[in-house]
Amino acid sequence: MLPLNDHEELRHDPMFALALGKKIGIENEPATLAGKSTLNRLEHCPEDVEQGADSRYHKIGHSPSEIESLFVKIFLESYSKEPRQIILDLDVTDDLVHGSQEQVFFNTYYGGYCYAPLYIFCGKHLLAAKLRPSNVDPAFGALSELQRVIKQIRQQWKNVEILVRGDSAYSRDDIMTWCDSLPGVDYVFGLAQNSRLVGMTTTTQNKASLEYEQKLSTVVSFLETVFKPDEELTQQASELIDNSIWYKSLDYQTRESWSRSRRVVCKVEYGTKAAKIRFVVTSLTIKKVPPAQLYTQKYCKRGEMENRFKEQQLELFSDRTSTHTFAGNQLRLWFSSLAYVLMNALRQKCLTKTELQNATVGTIRTKLLKLGALITVSTRRILIAITSSCPYKHIFATAHRRLKILPNTA
Known part of the structure; x- marks a missing residue:
């Protein structure tokens, strides 16, 4: 079941119906x-909805592939023209669970039973949200x-330059080789240190x-001209200079895992x-x-x-993956991701040059959406009255x- 706190009341809310x-x-x-x-x-x-035609579920099915492509489609439509370069960030986070859901395992790194969803972002645009079990390789x-x-x-x-970015979990030969094979696609990944690298x-x-x-x-030397020489001067001096x-x-x-030599930058x-x-x-x-x-x-x-x-997790509740099936929890993750896409579109299209243009989703919800209002419904119109003392009116x-x-664009 979906996270349905207060659902029985909110499903009768005229604002949701109006939206x-x-x-x-209308009477009756x-x-x-x-x-x-x-x-x-x-x-x-x-x-497969067609095979499930005899099932009571077939009328309300969903297409996973179309949902996945929708995120990228919305991202592309957010630009008026092709940019010169975009940066794709990919990373994994933990989604702790507290039940017997499918494909849930204990992960020693995160210290609990969880899923490990993979996300791809371009700036603040969400392009992919893939639910994964936590017993698999990070990449x-x-x-x-x-x-x-x-x-x-x-x-x-056709001509945009793409930079793929991630931590050391993604410095794998198959990922880098694939990027190397495509014109206009580069990468920068973290790399775990080893004795050979440190020696270099x-x-x-x-x-x-x-x-x-x-x-x-x-x-x-300068401090010794001002203060009496002391062993603590060195410690005090170290606090005054940058590393x-x-x-x-x-x-x-x-020696074995990479098919070719590559440029590594050390700090x-x-x-x-x-x-x-x-x-x-x-x-x-x-x-370059x-x-x-x-x-x-x-x-x-x-x-x-x-x-x-x-x-995603703290403000749009993407961690509400409490249904039993893995596919059902993937759908819940997409619902949360779509909510983020809508909120990000509101932030970028409607809140630019306001004090909320860089606000988090939670701040926007609290200050702009969670407002008390008096709704009056008549035969000819619907009147929504918000208090005149609202600080963000x-x-x-x-x-x-x-x-x-x-x-x-509907």
């Missing part, structure tokens, strides 16, 4: 939306999802260490706690993107995707005005 084009206020024709049993049957409709299904999404993008945008950064570590020690010595950060490009190939950060070393692997050449720019501008910004996970009016002039 769905139902006629309200109550504006009642689908009941929980009907919604529950939607989850358990047979995958399981990533290549097939990338192939599907990029194929659909290429059908409309010895010179860079020495340079970072020398630079840091020189900065520290300069500050300590030394160096970047370097390497040519690296694993060496030296401070009071010795060196911190990080690696990324990329198909972008050093002439220097090492420091690649790491800071191309790779590190992938952390913004974590905010999309928070919006000017934003509400702006969003409503912009929403009215949007083209109807």
Whole structure:
């Protein structure tokens, strides 16, 4: 069953009926939306509707492939013209469950029984949400999802440059080789360190260490002219200077898992706690993107995707995967994802140049949608009255005005 808190009351709410084009206020024709049993049957409709023609479920089936393509279609339609470059972020998050759902396993990394859905985002646009069991490789299904999404993008945008970005779970030879085979498709992935990689950064570590020690010595010398020399001066001086950060490009190939050598960029950060070393692997050449720019501008910004996970799980309840079947829980994940797509469209189309233009979905729901109103239904009109003291009435009016002039693509 779908998460149906308060459903029996809300299905009679005239605002929901009005939003769905139902006629309200007509005598003897109550504006009642689908009941929980009907919604529950939607989850358990047979995958092949034609074969299920004798089943009571066949009237309310859904097409998984069309739902998946819809996310990419909406993304493409959000642009007025083909962009020069797009960045596709892919990552996995945990969806903790508390029951005996199909394909639920204990995951030691997340510390609980869960699903591990795979998401693909382009900025704030959601392109894919694939439910997966948590006992599979983190990169399981990533290549097939990338192939599907990029194929659909290429059908409309022939020349756009695509950069695929992810953490070290996706620095797999099959994914990188496939990207290498396509013109205009590059990648930058995190890369787990090993003794060979660390050994290749010895010179860079020495340079970072020398630079840091020189900065520290300069500050300590100055402090000794002001204060009495003391062992704590070095500690105090270290708090006044930044760590030394160096970047370097390497040519690296694993002994067995990679089919060819690739460009690896290392980041060496030296401070009071010795060196911190990080690696990324990329198909972008050093002439196109220097090492420091690649790491800071191309790779590190992938952390913004974590905010999309928070919006999905904490504010749109994508973790309500409590039905028994795996397919039913995938449908629930899509419902939550479609809700996110709608909210993101509202944010980008109707809230630009307002104080909510960068607000999270939860903030928009709280400040703009969860408003008390008096609804009066008469024979000729429906009057919705919102209190004049509403602190966000000017934003509400702006969003409503912009929403009215949007083209109807139905």
